Every structure is written in structure tokens, then in C-alpha cells.
Amino acid sequence: MATTYNLKRADFIFRNENDWEKILNRTLQRDKTELINELISSELKGRGGAGFPTGLKWKLASESKVQEKFIICNADEGEPGTFKDREILTKVPFKVLSSMAICAYIIGAKQGIIYLRGEYRFLKPDLEKTISEFEYYCNEINFDFKIKIFMGSGAYICGEETALFESMEGKRGEPRNKPPFPTNAGYMDKPTVINNVETLAHTFTIFKYGATKFYDLGVQFSRGTKLFSVSGDTPKPGIYELELGMSLQDFVDEFGDGDTKAVQVGGASGFLVPRKRFGETAIGFRGKLTGISLPTGGSMMLFNSSRSMFNVLDNYLEFFREESCGQCTPCRVGCQQLLIGIKAVKQGSKPASYLDKLLKLTETMQYTAKCGLGQSVANSFSSIVENFREEMIY
Amino acid sequence: MSKKINITINGVVYEVEPGLTILEAAQNAGINIPTLCYHKDLCVAGNCRVCVVEIAGQKRLAASCATPCQENMEVLTNTLKVRNSRKHIIELLLSEHNADCTKCYKNGNCELQELAAEYKIMSQDLIDLVPYKDYTIDMFSPSIIKDDSRCIRCQRCVRTCAELQGVNALTVAYKGDKMKISTFFENSMNDVVCTTCGQCVNHCPTGALIEKNYIEDAWEAISDPEKHVIVQTAPAVRVGLGEEMGFEPGESVTGKMVAALKNLGFDSVLDTDFTADLTIMEEGTELLTRLKKALVDKDINIKLPMATSCSPGWIKYIEHMYPEYLGNLSTCKSPQQMFGALAKTYYAKARKLDPDKIVSVSVMPCTAKKFEANRPEMHDSGYRDVDIVLTTRELAIMIKQAGIDFRKLPEKKFDRLMGDSSGAAVIFGATGGVMEAALRTAYEIVTGREVPFDNLDILPVRGLEGVREASIKIEKPLENWAFLDGVELKCAVAHGLVNAKKVMDAVKEKKADYHFIEIMACPGGCLGGGGQPIPTNPEIREKRTKAIYEEDKNLSIRKSHENPEVIKIYKDFLGEPLGKKSHELLHTKYVARNRY
Numbered sequence: 001m002a003t004t005y006n007l008k009r010a011d012f013i014f015r016n017e018n019d020w021e022k023i024l025n026r027t028l029q030r031d032k033t034e035l036i037n038e039l040i041s042s043e044l045k046g047r048g049g050a051g052f053p054t055g056l057k058w059k060l061a062s063e064s065k066v067q068e069k070f071i072i073c074n075a076d077e078g079e080p081g082t083f084k085d086r087e088i089l090t091k092v093p094f095k096v097l098s099s100m101a102i103c104a105y106i107i108g109a110k111q112g113i114i115y116l117r118g119e120y121r122f123l124k125p126d127l128e129k130t131i132s133e134f135e136y137y138c139n140e141i142n143f144d145f146k147i148k149i150f151m152g153s154g155a156y157i158c159g160e161e162t163a164l165f166e167s168m169e170g171k172r173g174e175p176r177n178k179p180p181f182p183t184n185a186g187y188m189d190k191p192t193v194i195n196n197v198e199t200l201a202h203t204f205t206i207f208k209y210g211a212t213k214f215y216d217l218g219v220q221f222s223r224g225t226k227l228f229s230v231s232g233d234t235p236k237p238g239i240y241e242l243e244l245g246m247s248l249q250d251f252v253d254e255f256g257d258g259d260t261k262a263v264q265v266g267g268a269s270g271f272l273v274p275r276k277r278f279g280e281t282a283i284g285f286r287g288k289l290t291g292i293s294l295p296t297g298g299s300m301m302l303f304n305s306s307r308s309m310f311n312v313l314d315n316y317l318e319f320f321r322e323e324s325c326g327q328c329t330p331c332r333v334g335c336q337q338l339l340i341g342i343k344a345v346k347q348g349s350k351p352a353s354y355l356d357k358l359l360k361l362t363e364t365m366q367y368t369a370k371c372g373l374g375q376s377v378a379n380s381f382s383s384i385v386e387n388f389r390e391e392m393i394y
Numbered sequence: 395m396s397k398k399i400n401i402t403i404n405g406v407v408y409e410v411e412p413g414l415t416i417l418e419a420a421q422n423a424g425i426n427i428p429t430l431c432y433h434k435d436l437c438v439a440g441n442c443r444v445c446v447v448e449i450a451g452q453k454r455l456a457a458s459c460a461t462p463c464q465e466n467m468e469v470l471t472n473t474l475k476v477r478n479s480r481k482h483i484i485e486l487l488l489s490e491h492n493a494d495c496t497k498c499y500k501n502g503n504c505e506l507q508e509l510a511a512e513y514k515i516m517s518q519d520l521i522d523l524v525p526y527k528d529y530t531i532d533m534f535s536p537s538i539i540k541d542d543s544r545c546i547r548c549q550r551c552v553r554t555c556a557e558l559q560g561v562n563a564l565t566v567a568y569k570g571d572k573m574k575i576s577t578f579f580e581n582s583m584n585d586v587v588c589t590t591c592g593q594c595v596n597h598c599p600t601g602a603l604i605e606k607n608y609i610e611d612a613w614e615a616i617s618d619p620e621k622h623v624i625v626q627t628a629p630a631v632r633v634g635l636g637e638e639m640g641f642e643p644g645e646s647v648t649g650k651m652v653a654a655l656k657n658l659g660f661d662s663v664l665d666t667d668f669t670a671d672l673t674i675m676e677e678g679t680e681l682l683t684r685l686k687k688a689l690v691d692k693d694i695n696i697k698l699p700m701a702t703s704c705s706p707g708w709i710k711y712i713e714h715m716y717p718e719y720l721g722n723l724s725t726c727k728s729p730q731q732m733f734g735a736l737a738k739t740y741y742a743k744a745r746k747l748d749p750d751k752i753v754s755v756s757v758m759p760c761t762a763k764k765f766e767a768n769r770p771e772m773h774d775s776g777y778r779d780v781d782i783v784l785t786t787r788e789l790a791i792m793i794k795q796a797g798i799d800f801r802k803l804p805e806k807k808f809d810r811l812m813g814d815s816s817g818a819a820v821i822f823g824a825t826g827g828v829m830e831a832a833l834r835t836a837y838e839i840v841t842g843r844e845v846p847f848d849n850l851d852i853l854p855v856r857g858l859e860g861v862r863e864a865s866i867k868i869e870k871p872l873e874n875w876a877f878l879d880g881v882e883l884k885c886a887v888a889h890g891l892v893n894a895k896k897v898m899d900a901v902k903e904k905k906a907d908y909h910f911i912e913i914m915a916c917p918g919g920c921l922g923g924g925g926q927p928i929p930t931n932p933e934i935r936e937k938r939t940k941a942i943y944e945e946d947k948n949l950s951i952r953k954s955h956e957n958p959e960v961i962k963i964y965k966d967f968l969g970e971p972l973g974k975k976s977h978e979l980l981h982t983k984y985v986a987r988n989r990y
């Protein structure tokens with residue numbers, strides 16, 4: 001049984017940022033190793049999807065002897081229905097920029113880049129103004145650091161870090177083979193730290209209040225707070241900062257409409273949790289104690305009993321079929337087969353047992369796809385098909 | 395020295411060089427791992443995923459082609475999970491693929507088909523996706539057919555066109571289920587920068603990119619009693635054909651090839667080598683004339699460096715990419731086209747044949763030769779100079795169709811009149827060969843002495859380095875060529891268009907002061923041509939190269955100007971190199987084309 005909290009709202013991310021100059025200046029005076037250790041001890045994990053420990057990522061990049069390095073802020077935010085990164089960049093951009101500068105200081109980078117989702121072009125003018133103000137300050141304190149904005153092209157896959165590098169290098173947005181990992185060879189094959197917008201906002205909190213404050217929030221393996229984009233059948237859609245580790249039941253009690261039959265945790269690449277599992281499911285990173293994980297960007301979509309789970313799955317699969325970059329066999333063809341396959345079962349041209357073949361197929365996709373997109377199609381597919389099998393057939 | 399790495403594959407420990415991938419380590423250990431998107435000529439893509447293996451302690455499988463060996467890594471290549479995954483992946487590919495293999499040109503030589511056989515894909519559970527796709531076939535190019543319904547999206551062609559050729563005519567378009575290999579604005583291959591070199595064809599694992607074949611046309615001509623069907627064979631064909639007939643790479647099969655062609659029913663079996671020698675006479679003279687005009691007459695309209703013009707893929711490339719340098723190209727036609735023009739004039743006259751009744755067939759290691767023969771200007775004999783161009787692969791198909799036991803064929807010699815060859819002509823098939831042949835002749839014309847290299851082997855221009863440079867100092871020239879005394883003749887050799895680009899850019903940026911450059915469109919030169927047997931890869935190219943130089947060594951005549959038939963044709967028909975007749979029949983013009 002997972003250790004869970006009751007739902008606890010928090011307010012760190014959007015708390016005012018008026019003191020950014022002080023925090024930045026103060027942090028840039030500190031010893032680099034000490035900063036890395038502080039970040040590691042906070043146990044902050046990336047908020048962009050993979051949940052990689054941020055402190056370790058910075059440490060690895062700092063260890064590289066290569067001269068030129070980069071810090072990239074991933075603001076591609078392509079998950080349908082989420083706009084938390086947009087909110088952060090609108091409301092507290094200086095936190096993100098300051099964290100980029102601190103990371104640059106630690107790893108030894110001089111150039112920061114914000115990869116901004118194509119649809120967020122309207123943010124660009126304001127953000128550019130903020131950046132020039134920020135660079136002016138860096139200059140004043142003799143810190144050599146520049147930030148530029150790179151506009152994304154609108155493909156979901158370009159949020160995947162290596163596809164993002166490819167797209168920045170003017171190539172087609174296709175994920176690379178790993179290794180090498182970005183901290184060794186990322187953008188332009190130089191050591192690169194790439195972090196989600198929210199991750200960077202949290203590092204600001206950590207350097208402002210200290211790692212302990214952050215660590216004390218949340219539960220084991222899932223420390224701190226997280227922004228959730230709540231949508232679907234809920235009377236209160238929106239963005240909420242919550243402590244990690246709450247039980248899904250508490251979440252549904254707070255945000256549900258009284259008739260919640262399932263929640264999709266973590267968007268299209270996440271898992272569907274049916275009502276009977278609400279109590280035993282904790283929202284946090286996969287760890288020994290938490291039941292089900294929270295991958296990706298914090299999307300929480302509630303479904304009430306009027307919803308057809310077949311349609312839900314159908315939508316997700318259509319999304320993947322289109323948004324797969326198309327380079328690797330299991331993902332490109334697998335997504336087509338899954339989509340056409342569930343329709344065939346629904347229409348009766350394939351027997352119900354065909355669903356089991358498709359489940360096996362998603363397993364292969366999970367094992368063999370080149371990147372996180374193809375690997376995670378199995379999550380929503382198996383959790384929906386296994387929990388709502390009858391809805392797939394009749 | 396970097397330290398070796400210990401890695402366990404299927405329970406056995408191997409010591410491997412650091413930097414090796416799992417696939418390479420396994421191959422070295424004699425363990426076969428299936429691949430599709432992998433090709434030794436190309437960078438690793440890791441997109442087909444068929445080479446997955448299990449690594450102890452990891453839930454996900456790893457693409458062995460893209461995963462470097464690490465100390466103490468434990469790799470399993472044949473677990474149930476691995477087998478099931480590979481089988482699944484093959485099934486997925488088949489479901490998206492027009493798998494009516496019996497109607498496919500590549501039936502019997504398809505990597506996907508082989509894998510399906512190996513994994514015994516007997517039934518297809520998955521739904522056939524082909525009816526849901528609007529696949530198209532592009533047949534407009536005279537050289538290449540692109541059939542999207544046979545494509546497995548491994549991107550080998552895309553990487554070939556970019557990495558080996560630097561042309562980028564083929565690119566990936568769209569994403570997800572719509573992802574496909576396409577061209578600029580999805581135009582036909584015939585309307586884009588495609589050089590028709592056929593390297594993509596040679597690197598395609600399936601039937602998605604194939605040569606346009608003219609096998610039936612050839613059979614028809616042969617069977618027509620009215621027609622006199624002659625065939626010429628390019629130097630590189632004889633060192634490639636054997637591979638299609640069950641010989642090891644690197645075995646030269648000249649005599650058997652000639653015998654087979656005679657068995658097929660060609661009326662006369664002749665040698666492109668003859669016109670290769672002729673090319674040297676014309677091109678060598680052209681080079682010397684240009685040098686004289688530039689150095690003595692100070693004629694500023696003379697373009698140097700002069701570039702070879704034997705490779706039609708290179709010609710189309712420069713027409714698209716560097717049209718401002720067309721004046722640097724030698725005006726000599728390629729040996730194939732010289733042969734074609736002479737076949738319906740000189741040969742017809744000598745043999746008292748009506749040129750209208752002659753069908754001129756060529757067997758080439760090349761798909762661009764099909765395009766070249768089709769060029770509107772190639773009608774100088776008053777007819778289409780070359781009627782049918784077959785690749786090495788097409789010839790192999792015809793030999794098999796004819797039921798010929800190639801291995802047991804007694805060797806035969808080429809017919810006379812345009813059937814004689816020198817060693818200089820044979821080496822046309824290898825990168826650097828034209829340069830070497832030209833130097834052997836030009837140096838002797840100028841100085842009256844043989845080139846100052848042991849056994850005439852001009853080693854600096856040989857090899858498989860992408861770009862090679864060499865220079866020869868001219869000393870004590872004959873009186874006529876006194877102006878060349880002390881001149882250092884600077885040459886460059888490049889093969890693969892990506893290397894041609896390097897040379898051309900150096901010329902463009904005035905970083906190089908070459909007098910003469912040899913460029914072959916295909917890696918390795920013609921022996922690695924787009925029409926050569928599949929597979930062609932670095933090791934195979936090396937073996938074919940060896941075979942070519944071996945042929946040269948074994949010939950008694952090794953200089954173009956000593957080929958008796960060449961001497962004869964100048965005496966009986968052409969007059970002198972660059973003479974009036976030569977100009978009419980053996981030289982040509984080029985056209986500027988768009989970059990897109």
C-alpha cells in the first residue's frame with residue numbers, strides 16, 4: 001500500500017519573483033560542487049516526462065571537459081490540454097531564466113536556449129523583453145551568459161530532447177539513438193543540460209529556500225510539489241500546484257464531479273486509473289512505495305460515466321499515429337495497427353481475442369521503440385483495454 | 395592505445411575494441427543478428443529495430459547497431475523476448491508493405507523477404523495496411539523506378555543520397571503513418587536534382603527503388619532476325635558480374651562474360667574498353683591543347699582545371715549544382731556514347747551493315763548510363779547512338795533466364811573491331827583509373843618517355859580515399875611541348891559525389907590550382923556503380939578494385955595509344971584526335987539545370 005498524503009495545495013512556483021536578482025547574485029557566488037550537492041539532496045526529478053534526477057543531470061554535464069556547453073529550457077509543451085509551462089513563462093519568467101543562468105554557471109555554459117512551442121509565438125515579444133532585462137543584469141554582475149529563443153515547428157515529437165536538438169540543428173525532428181546522452185553530446189553534439197520549464201522553476205525554489213524545504217514536501221521518491229493540469233469532467237479545470245504523493249481518491253474527491261469513473265494520469269502517454277483503484281494509487285514518480293507513477297507533464301483528465309473508454313483510447317491512438325515521427329517500425333506501424341485493430345474488434349471483423357494480440361504488440365513497442373513516445377503507447381493502451389475490455393468489444 | 399572491453403555475448407566472454415557496437419562485436423564473433431536499416435556504407439540510423447538484443451538488467455531491448463559495447467555488458471541475442479520482438483517487427487513491416495513478392499523485381503534478392511523466410515512468417519495476424527494507403531509508383535525517370543508500396547522507411551536511400559552523394563534528392567516527408575521517402579515537392583525523380591547514379595537503388599534492401607529494366611527490349615532485339623545486335627561491356631562489369639553468378643567478390647569473369655553474351659545471341663560482343671582507350675586519346679589531347687592555350691597563348695577563355703566527363707551521374711550533378719563550371723568539363727563523350735556513335739558509323743561501314751538495322755546494347759555498372767543514352771543530343775550517328783542500356787544486374791538476370799551454366803562456360807574473347815582493350819582502359823572501372831590512363835598516355839606524348847612510375851602503376855592516384863591529389867613534374871619534353879618544361883601537372887581524383895563537392899568547392903573558392911580532375915559519381919568509381927550487384931559495400935569494393943588492377947597488370951598492352959584498334963581507327967576513319975570526325979562523333983555539349 002502506498003504512503004499517501006491527503007491533498008495538499010502549495011504555492012511556490014507562482015509566488016512572486018521580485019527577489020530574483022538577489023537570489024541569482026547570491027547563488028552565483030557559491031561553490032559549484034556545493035550547489036550540485038544541494039540540488040542532489042533535494043531529490044528533484046525532472047518535470048518534463050522522464051523524471052531524471054536534475055542534480056545528477058547537472059553534475060554529469062559539469063564533469064565534461066568540453067569547452068562549449070549549452071543549457072536548454074524545454075518549453076515545447078505539446079501534451080494536449082496542458083499549459084503549465086506557458087503559465088510559468090508568463091507569470092514568473094525570471095525564475096526560469098535565473099535557474100538557466102545558475103545551471104550555466106555550474107556546468108560552464110555561456111549560451112542558454114529556450115525552445116518555445118510554435119503555438120506560443122505570442123509569448124515571444126514579452127519573453128524577449130524579459131530576456132534582455134535579464135541579460136542586462138547578468139552583464140552588470142559580470143556574468144557572461146546569453147539566452148535566445150528558438151521557435152518550435154509544431155510537432156509533438158520535437159519535445160523529445162534529442163528530436164529537439166535535431167530540429168534546432170535544422171534537421172528533421174527525429175529522436176536520436178541513446179547513448180550518447182545529452183549531457184555528453186546534445187545540441188551540436190556538445191554537452192547539454194535540457195530541462196523542462198517547470199523543473200527550472202523548482203530549482204529556483206530550491207536555491208532560494210534550500211533543499212530541505214523542498215525535500216520536506218511530498219513523499220519518498222517523489223519530493224516537492226508539481227503543477228497539475230486538471231481537465232475533463234471536472235467543475236474546476238485549471239492548473240494547480242500540489243504536493244506529490246497524494247492519493248488519487250483524494251484528488252478525485254477534490255476535483256471530480258461526483259461521477260468520476262476513471263482518471264487518465266499523465267496525458268496520452270500516461271495511465272488510465274479506473275475508480276476501483278483510486279484509493280490504492282498514489283500520484284508520484286514510480287518508486288517502491290507509490291502504486292502508479294506519474295509520467296510526463298502532469299496532465300490529469302477526469303472521465304465520468306457518460307464517457308466511452310473506446311472513444312478515449314481511439315483519440316489517444318489517433319494522436320500517436322499522427323504524432324509519431326514515423327522513423328521506427330514498432331511505433332510507426334504499431335500505432336496504425338493498434339488503431340485499426342481496436343476498430344476491427346469493435347466492428348466485429350476481428351474477434352475479442354485480437355485485443356490480446358494487440359496487448360502483446362504494445363509490449364513489443366515498449367521494448368523496442370526508439371524513443372519515449374513509442375515506448376509509452378503501451379501505458380494508455382493496456383490500462384484502458386485491461387480495465388474496460390467490455391467497452392472495447394460492445 | 396585504448397583498453398579493450400570485456401563483453402559477454404550469449405554466455406561467452408569476448409574482448410573487443412572500445413567503440414565497437416554490439417552488432418559489430420557479435421558479427422566479429424560469428425553471431426548473426428538480422429538488420430535492415432544498417433549498411434556498412436552509411437551512418438547508423440537504428441530505426442528498423444530488427445537488430446534488437448537483450449542486455450542483462452534492462453527491461454527494454456537495445457538496437458545492437460546503435461549501442462556501443464560497455465565493460466561487463468551481458469548481451470543475449472536469442473532469447474524468446476528477442477525472437478518474439480523481431481518477429482513482431484518483421485510482421486509490422488510486412489503489414490505496411492506491398493508483399494506480393496512474386497510480382498516484385500527484387501523477388502529473390504530482398505532483405506525483407508529473407509528475414510520473413512528466416513523467421514518463418516507463415517500467417518499474417520495483423521491487418522493489411524496497404525489498402526489504407528495511397529502508395530504511388532514513380533516511373534518517369536529513364537533510370538530509376540520508385541515504388542512507395544515496397545518501401546520499409548529504413549532511410550538507407552536517404553542517407554545514401556545525402557552521405558555518399560551529397561545530393562539530397564531523396565528526403566523524408568511527413569510524420570506518423572504518413573511518413574514517406576519523398577523528393578522536393580514530391581516531384582518525380584525525373585524532375586528533381588537526382589543524378590540517376592542509382593546508389594539509392596544499390597542500397598535499397600527491398601524493391602522500393604529499382605533500376606528501370608530493359609531486359610525484354612534486349613530479348614526482343616536479339617530475337618529479331620532483321621537486327622544486328624551488338625553489345626559493349628564496361629570495364630567494371632567483368633569484376634562484378636561474378637558475384638551474381640555465385641563467384642566470390644573480386645573474381646574477374648571477363649572470358650565467361652563474353653561467352654555468356656555470345657550464348658545469349660548477341661551478333662557481336664565488343665568492349666567499351668576500346669572507346670575508353672579512345673577517350674584517353676581525345677581527352678589527353680584535349681588536356682594538352684588546353685594547357686597550351688592557357689600557358690602559351692594566355693587564352694583567358696580556356697577553363698582549367700579540366701574535368702573528366704565519363705561518369706554520367708557526375709555530369710548530371712555538375713549540370714545541376716555547378717552549371718557555371720560546365721566549360722571545365724572535357725567535351726569528350728563517355729566511352730559508352732563514343733562507342734554508340736561509332737557503332738552506327740565506323741562499325742556499320744566496316745561491316746557493311748545498314749545502321750538502321752543495328753541495335754546497340756550496352757552493359758554498364760550504372761543506372762545513369764540509361765539516362766545518358768536517352769539524352770537528346772546523343773544522336774550524332776544519325777540514329778540513337780545507344781539503344782538499350784542494361785546494368786550488370788540485368789545481364790545476370792538474362793544469363794539466368796537463358797539457363798546458362800555460367801560456371802562451366804569456356805572463356806571466350808571479344809570480337810574484333812572495337813573489341814580490343816589496353817590495361818589503361820580496364821582501370822577506368824576504378825576511381826583514379828581515368829587519371830592514371832590519361833597520365834600514361836599524355837606523359838608519353840609530351841616527353842616521349844613512359845611515366846616515371848614503376849610498372850606504369852601510378853600509385854598516388856589509386857586507393858579509396860575520398861579525394862586524392864597527385865602531381866607530376868614534366869621534364870625534358872619533346873620539342874613540340876617545350877612550353878611544358880618544368881611544369882608540375884596537378885591532378886585531383888574524387889569518387890562519390892560528396893567528394894566531388896569538396897573538390898568543386900575548393901576550385902570555386904580558388905583554394906586549389908589543379909590542371910586536371912577526375913570525378914566518378916559512385917564510391918569506388920564504376921566498380922561501385924549503382925548498377926552493380928547488391929550488396930556493394932566497402933569490403934566488396936576493395937575486392938573489385940583489386941581485381942581491376944590485376945586485369946591491368948595481366949594485359950600486354952597497358953597504354954591507350956598502343957591499342958592497335960585505336961591506332962587503326964585513327965588511320966582508317968577518324969584522322970587525328972580532336973579532328974573533324976572526332977568532333978562530330980565523339981564530343982558533346984552540356985546543359986545547365988536547376989538546383990531543385
Ligand SMILES: Cc1cc2nc3c(=O)[nH]c(=O)nc-3n(C[C@H](O)[C@H](O)[C@H](O)COP(=O)(O)O)c2cc1C
Pocket residue numbers: 045046047048049050051052054074075076077078079156157158159160161162194195196197199200371372373
Ligand atoms: C514524445 C515526447 C515528447 C516530449 N515532450 C516534452 C515537452 O513538451 N516538454 C518537456 O519538457 N519535455 C518533453 N519530453 C521529455 C524530454 O525528452 C526530456 O526528458 C525533458 O525535457 C527533460 O527535462 P526534465 O529532466 O526537466 O524533465 C518529451 C518526451 C517525449 C518522449
Ligand code: SF4
Pocket residue numbers: 157174175323324325326327328329331332369370371372373374375
Ligand atoms: S518511438 Fe515513435 S516517435 Fe519515437 S523514434 Fe520511434 S517512431 Fe519516432
